[in-house]
Amino acid sequence: MNNHEPGWLDKPRNVTRIVYTLYAICVLLLIADLLYTKHVHFAFEGWFGFFPLVGFAAYLFIVMSAKLLRRLIARPEDYYERKQRGGSNDA
Amino acid sequence: MLESLLNPALVLILGGLLVPLLRDLPRKLFMLALPVAGLALMVWLPTGDGGVVHMFGVTLETLRIDKLSFIFGVIFHIAALLAVIYALHLKDTVQHVAALVYAGAAIGAVLAGDLITLMIYWELTALSSVFLIWARRTERAYHVGMRYLIIQVASGVVLIAGIAVRYVMTGSVDFERMSLDEPGAWLILLAFGIKCAFPFLHNWLQDAYPEATVTGTVVLSAFTTKLAIYALARGFAGTEMLIWIGAVMTAFPIFFAVIENDLRRVLAYSLNNQLGFMVVGIGIGTELAINGAAAHAFAHILYKSLLFMAMGAVLFRVGTIKASELGGLYKSMPWTATFCIIGSLSISAFPLMSGFVTKSMILTAVAEEHLWVIWLVLLFASAGVLDHSGIKIPFFSFFAHDSGKRCDEAPMNMLVAMGLTAALCIGIGIYPQPLYSLLPYSVDYNAYTTTHVITQLQLLLFAALAFAVLYRRGWYPPEIPALNLDTDWLYRYAGRRVMDGAVAVTQGTGDAAARLGAYCWAQFDRHALSGVREQGWLASVWRSSTLVWWAAALIGLVTLIGLLQ
Numbered sequence: 001m002n003n004h005e006p007g008w009l010d011k012p013r014n015v016t017r018i019v020y021t022l023y024a025i026c027v028l029l030l031i032a033d034l035l036y037t038k039h040v041h042f043a044f045e046g047w048f049g050f051f052p053l054v055g056f057a058a059y060l061f062i063v064m065s066a067k068l069l070r071r072l073i074a075r076p077e078d079y080y081e082r083k084q085r086g087g088s089n090d091a
Numbered sequence: 092m093l094e095s096l097l098n099p100a101l102v103l104i105l106g107g108l109l110v111p112l113l114r115d116l117p118r119k120l121f122m123l124a125l126p127v128a129g130l131a132l133m134v135w136l137p138t139g140d141g142g143v144v145h146m147f148g149v150t151l152e153t154l155r156i157d158k159l160s161f162i163f164g165v166i167f168h169i170a171a172l173l174a175v176i177y178a179l180h181l182k183d184t185v186q187h188v189a190a191l192v193y194a195g196a197a198i199g200a201v202l203a204g205d206l207i208t209l210m211i212y213w214e215l216t217a218l219s220s221v222f223l224i225w226a227r228r229t230e231r232a233y234h235v236g237m238r239y240l241i242i243q244v245a246s247g248v249v250l251i252a253g254i255a256v257r258y259v260m261t262g263s264v265d266f267e268r269m270s271l272d273e274p275g276a277w278l279i280l281l282a283f284g285i286k287c288a289f290p291f292l293h294n295w296l297q298d299a300y301p302e303a304t305v306t307g308t309v310v311l312s313a314f315t316t317k318l319a320i321y322a323l324a325r326g327f328a329g330t331e332m333l334i335w336i337g338a339v340m341t342a343f344p345i346f347f348a349v350i351e352n353d354l355r356r357v358l359a360y361s362l363n364n365q366l367g368f369m370v371v372g373i374g375i376g377t378e379l380a381i382n383g384a385a386a387h388a389f390a391h392i393l394y395k396s397l398l399f400m401a402m403g404a405v406l407f408r409v410g411t412i413k414a415s416e417l418g419g420l421y422k423s424m425p426w427t428a429t430f431c432i433i434g435s436l437s438i439s440a441f442p443l444m445s446g447f448v449t450k451s452m453i454l455t456a457v458a459e460e461h462l463w464v465i466w467l468v469l470l471f472a473s474a475g476v477l478d479h480s481g482i483k484i485p486f487f488s489f490f491a492h493d494s495g496k497r498c499d500e501a502p503m504n505m506l507v508a509m510g511l512t513a514a515l516c517i518g519i520g521i522y523p524q525p526l527y528s529l530l531p532y533s534v535d536y537n538a539y540t541t542t543h544v545i546t547q548l549q550l551l552l553f554a555a556l557a558f559a560v561l562y563r564r565g566w567y568p569p570e571i572p573a574l575n576l577d578t579d580w581l582y583r584y585a586g587r588r589v590m591d592g593a594v595a596v597t598q599g600t601g602d603a604a605a606r607l608g609a610y611c612w613a614q615f616d617r618h619a620l621s622g623v624r625e626q627g628w629l630a631s632v633w634r635s636s637t638l639v640w641w642a643a644a645l646i647g648l649v650t651l652i653g654l655l656q
Binding site for chain 2: 045
């Protein structure tokens with residue numbers, strides 16, 4: 001398979017298909033919440049759309065806050081190696 | 092005494108030391124046979140305490156086989172076998188010996204019936220595993236290895252201190268459940284906590300594991316931290332503090348994993364997060380929770396090994412594991428990509444995969460104790476797992492954009508190892524009963540309820556939906572070559588600065604002291620010593636009358652002292 005031909009996933013049309021499939025499954029899963037009796041430990045688990053909401057919101061929060069974290073803690077790749085040579089920037 | 096030699100740990104350790112004597116095919120067969128023989132021996136050995144050794148007036152029980160040690164022993168043997176297969180192409184004798192001795196030491200530690208035996212194997216895991224890092228044979232690996240070794244040995248030293256306190260105060264070295272009021276218990280917990288990568292004690296893991304060799308990281312990922320999980324489950328089950336420590340462990344590494352560029356380091360953060368789930372289970376300490384922790388450790392070793400194997404194969408073939416340089420490899424390495432996705436689905440706990448039937452035991456145990464805050468943290472962390480291990484690892488290496496990199500598929504032995512591990516991940520997910528039968532307590536748990544399947548799919552697929560939205564809108568943080576600070580900054584930068592400062596201050600003080608000394612000496616020399624030199628006042632010709640005066644004064648002084656008495 002060592003060639004430069006674009007693969008199936010390199011075509012944007014196919015990627016869009018996958019994404020729309022995901023959207024459709026998500027809609028079905030949301031509707032599923034209405035169709036069965038949830039067995040829950042906490043009352044809030046039983047709310048309509050609780051798990052979808054947690055999944056979506058938690059993911060957004062993690063990724064967006066990590067972007068902020070990166071501003072704080074990201075450094076050049078040779079950060080430590082550079083310091084090991086007596087603090088000079090001769091790396 | 093002789094029967095104490097019948098120990099699976101010794102099969103792997105002594106067998107490992109014999110590996111250099113063999114070459115080529117005999118060596119490969121021998122290495123494959125060792126974990127199989129060890130496992131067979133462990134199954135054959137009777138349950139209960141054994142392997143009694145008398146040493147320095149202390150009776151050691153070097154072998155204890157019960158439900159809890161047995162399941163860890165089983166998975167350690169399986170992990171060792173899979174790691175041997177994965178590394179079969181390798182000619183580097185050092186790595187083979189180190190891996191087998193390390194695996195043997197970890198097995199010896201979980202089968203140890205007393206604290207002293209535990210401590211000996213505990214230290215041996217540190218000493219043997221560091222060679223898997225040094226085997227990279229770069230200057231960076233050397234430094235990383237030293238940092239790793241210092242921290243691992245420190246854990247052993249703290250453990251020794253705890254055991255010593257305990258032995259002096261109670262006269263016992265038994266390794267059983269202990270409470271924190273008991274003498275030495277805090278030290279022992281700290282020693283376990285270092286190896287278990289508790290928050291703020293964690294960073295040796297993310298520092299060292301990604302710097303080991305392709306095969307070394309696979310071996311490392313299986314043993315050290317899960318040995319600590321076993322030790323916590325044995326010694327501190329039901330210690331409430333662990334619930335909170337574990338919850339923090341599940342949450343904070345997620346953020347680091349999202350922005351980390353080195354994909355094996357992403358997996359190291361992910362490992363830390365998975366350990367958190369087990370620590371929460373141990374902290375709760377109910378039968379379901381301990382079962383959950385043990386089952387999750389079992390499943391985790393497999394899917395984490397699988398992910399490290401896949402990333403190792405990429406590193407082996409492409410020569411880099413930085414997300415910013417990878418992408419589109421599914422065309423070159425379709426099998427590796429498939430196995431990697433199976434590992435990702437397992438760690439994310441999709442239904443029909445191993446993580447689904449084990450992690451949920453811990454969450455259910457938390458819910459049964461009505462700990463809703465902890466439960467929400469774990470749920471939040473589960474969404475995080477989907478990002479870093481479920482999506483980021485396979486997506487940025489095998490898909491995303493086409494990096495233009497073309498390579499061969501992984502070597503056959505690597506594919507076999509990944510295939511077997513992937514089969515186990517799916518097998519446990521579909522048919523968990525054999526795993527459940529190995530658990531410390533009897534299991535009355537069914538993961539496949541309608542509620543659980545649907546809610547888990549909702550959680551995961553809506554998180555995936557969030558990824559799709561973010562990525563297509565260009566809001567997902569791009570993979571950039573960078574290094575992220577973590578607590579290792581304290582000893583790699585701040586500590587270094589403090590040391591440099593201390594050295595400068597010491598040198599400055601030393602210089603000042605030396606100058607003061609030289610000045611004093613010069614004064615002493617000029618005023619006192621000059622007298623005794625040639626031409627000095629003491630050495631010049633004195634008149635006899637002077638001497639008489641001195642003699643009279645001395646006699647007078649002596650007389651005066653005599654009178655005063």
